[in-house]
Amino acid sequence: MHSSRADSRTGSQLPRSSAATFLQLPGGARVVSHPELTTALESEMVRSCGAHLVVVRRDDELPGWPTIVLNRDHTQSHWGWLKRMHVLPEAQGAGIGSAMLDAAVDICRSVGLSQLYLTTDGQSGPVDFYGNKGFVEVGRMPRNTLAADGSLHDEVYMVREFENAQA
Template identity: 35%
Template sequence: MDLTYRLDPELTPGLLDQLTRLWVDVNNAGGAVGFVGTTSYEDVRPGVDGYAESIAAGRHRMLAGLDPEGRLRATAFFGFNEHRLQRHYAWLYTVMVDPALQGGGHGRALLGEAERHARGFGLEALKLTCRGGLGLERFYAAAGYKEVGRVPDGLRVAADDYRDDIMMWLPLS
């Protein structure tokens, strides 16, 4: 299945509902998207509403991957730096692909679209963090990102389970 990527889709109630459900599905399939263990719609929805507010304020932009029926199946958010010494790059947040589509190249396509848009914004780099212990750094490295920092045990996912917080950087020039 091919996805169509759209930057800044209209944040309708239906799209916000789809985003919430996608986030729950990705998390509950084991994705490292800010929650630990099984989560619910009610747990995730405040994060979705926070993105909507931040998008309205111009601090984030959404990249949406839509299936042929127009359903949200993948997403990533650009976070822009306000500090004058960091405006040359943006953060990439909450990179997600529907678990039913994973393994089909959609994650790589999503990152490629993010890179294309970042270049169009005039950015020089993208930066993201990922959770250690899941091999995500290998996935991002295969897309051209370089590991530029690691905080050992920087993420506590359970009382006795700490993971490295890994910073990745994609130069665009």
């Protein structure tokens, strides 16, 4: 079943490809693709997937929203992934990236993580940004990502270890 829906944040109609679809399974489970993103659903997803959000607001804009994704398995519960670390181009160079990273690191320390991992483009600069913030390269996937100029860039794995971690 398909139905279009309105985006409550903008009032605009989302394209039909974003409409909710349902699949009813035996036993009562229901698979919903493209569900309406209500505040309650977002809160539940963040809670149950074990993630911490950092949100930057500037007036009505949302220039950055990194996430720390935690591992469910107890063998890897001592570290997290930093995902979606990105500042909108027009807001870059104003200290937002540093502030977001500092906030993410504070969260990691406060919940007792001992490592924070991330991946980033190996050729276009952020490696130095993270290097200056205590992250070190621990591996790379060669020719992993297609860049705007048509070349293939390495994807770099970086980690920051926390000295005073409890885990």
